Amino acid sequence: MTTKPNKKAFSELIEQHQAIIHKVTMVYANGRADREDLFQEICLQLWKSYPNFREEAQFSTWMFRVAINTAISNIRKEKRMLPFEPLRDTDRIPEDGMEDKEKVKLLYRSIAKLNRIDKAIILLWLEEKNYKEIASIMGTSEKNVSVKLVRIKRKLEELVMETVSEEL
Amino acid sequence: MIDKDKYLKDMWNKAENLLGSSEYESSTIESFISKRSNSTAERIRKMIYVDIFMKSVFLLVLIIDIFLYLGTINVIAVCITSILLLISLILFEFKMLNRFSEIVDYGKSTKEKLAAMLTYLRSDFFSTLIAISIGYPFMFIGGTLIYFYSTYGYVRPLDGQDIIVFSLFIIAGLVFNFYMNRKQVDYQIKHLETCLSDLNDSSLQMVSDNLDRQRKQDMTNKVLLFMVLIFGFVLLLVVFKNIGFLVH
Numbered sequence: 285m286t287t288k289p290n291k292k293a294f295s296e297l298i299e300q301h302q303a304i305i306h307k308v309t310m311v312y313a314n315g316r317a318d319r320e321d322l323f324q325e326i327c328l329q330l331w332k333s334y335p336n337f338r339e340e341a342q343f344s345t346w347m348f349r350v351a352i353n354t355a356i357s358n359i360r361k362e363k364r365m366l367p368f369e370p371l372r373d374t375d376r377i378p379e380d381g382m383e384d385k386e387k388v389k390l391l392y393r394s395i396a397k398l399n400r401i402d403k404a405i406i407l408l409w410l411e412e413k414n415y416k417e418i419a420s421i422m423g424t425s426e427k428n429v430s431v432k433l434v435r436i437k438r439k440l441e442e443l444v445m446e447t448v449s450e451e452l
Numbered sequence: 453m454i455d456k457d458k459y460l461k462d463m464w465n466k467a468e469n470l471l472g473s474s475e476y477e478s479s480t481i482e483s484f485i486s487k488r489s490n491s492t493a494e495r496i497r498k499m500i501y502v503d504i505f506m507k508s509v510f511l512l513v514l515i516i517d518i519f520l521y522l523g524t525i526n527v528i529a530v531c532i533t534s535i536l537l538l539i540s541l542i543l544f545e546f547k548m549l550n551r552f553s554e555i556v557d558y559g560k561s562t563k564e565k566l567a568a569m570l571t572y573l574r575s576d577f578f579s580t581l582i583a584i585s586i587g588y589p590f591m592f593i594g595g596t597l598i599y600f601y602s603t604y605g606y607v608r609p610l611d612g613q614d615i616i617v618f619s620l621f622i623i624a625g626l627v628f629n630f631y632m633n634r635k636q637v638d639y640q641i642k643h644l645e646t647c648l649s650d651l652n653d654s655s656l657q658m659v660s661d662n663l664d665r666q667r668k669q670d671m672t673n674k675v676l677l678f679m680v681l682i683f684g685f686v687l688l689l690v691v692f693k694n695i696g697f698l699v700h
Contacts, residue, residue: 291482291485291486292478292482294485295478295479295481295482295485296478298478298481299476299477299478299481302475302476302481306475310467321490323476323484324484324487325489325490325491327481327484327485328484328485328487328489329489329491329558330485330558331485332489332556332558333557333558333559336557336559337559346559349558349559349560349561349562350558350559352562353558353559353560353562353565353566354491354558356562356566356647357491357492357558357565357566357569358491359492359639359640359643387463387466388463388466388467390463391460391463391464391467392467399646399647399650400647400650401562401647401650401651402650404562410460410461410464411464412461420561421561421562422561422562422563422651423560423561423562423563423564423565423651424561424563424651428651428652432652437456437457437460440460441456
């Protein structure tokens, strides 16, 4: 059990690791406003859950756990979801990376078509988490992670192809 | 031959480089963690707190009634019984709030988190909704006694038609309140079931086991709550019908 730090120190810690939250919001939320809402909610849940954080776990792994759980549980805006439009805010993407940008958009659009659990598993795998870590975060067995990953990657491949043909 | 895994991970890593990493300053993050949460658990917690506050107001009104009708044993007996029942409902709601510790911890594994939330929504939340809904008869008892005192100075007996109209009004409020709250969580229950089913790892069985373990306690809670509801209505009828204690 960790003692609760002051808000300033905790915010600085989150600032250093905020890329994790951004990745989760990119996969689970549509558009800038929804991403910001989810980012705020994840920060809040990290703050509230921090007293239960045990030092034996890696901070980044714990952050992924809280962020993914928050994103999966966060369903209040799902009813008015618009078709997925990731990376619309092109001001964040330099013009000289256009070709890469298209590839990234394609990947995110394809991931967006997966269900919430599959999104979490593929996100963790893309983040180089091993089967044991993914199983621990998701609360399932390593065998199940392995089986699901094979299926998700196959599905993702199909979705990439589908998305390409939709856009042509 | 393209290594598909490597290709996917390369694309993902390019996304990271393209997006950059630093977006929010620590001061902005500090303002985020000072805000109120919009999560389902927080909304339910807020709903219970608001209801505890409302029931405390009803309690206060009933205490005022005791002073207004001082010396009238029957009215005081009705007020004291209502106060005791309301206190038991408030204590029950506090007990339900304590169960929240299980579902508010987002640091658990996804399966545990979703299963705890689903178990709560399918068991304790139902009992909580009943406890919230059955506060209405007590509001009517306290309010009606104050109204009678300020208008007539005594408990005016009502005729059969009045009783039917009042009772129907209360039942409609009670059922509407219960149904609306229930409907709000039905969608969430469905979402949680879908997520657990997608995990494909006997997760739903875990929820069923939890529910089986809680079934006996749930049944006791529900029986007690329905007894409070029926008792509340009997008290209400006593006030409305003014059985044997006209107070001039």
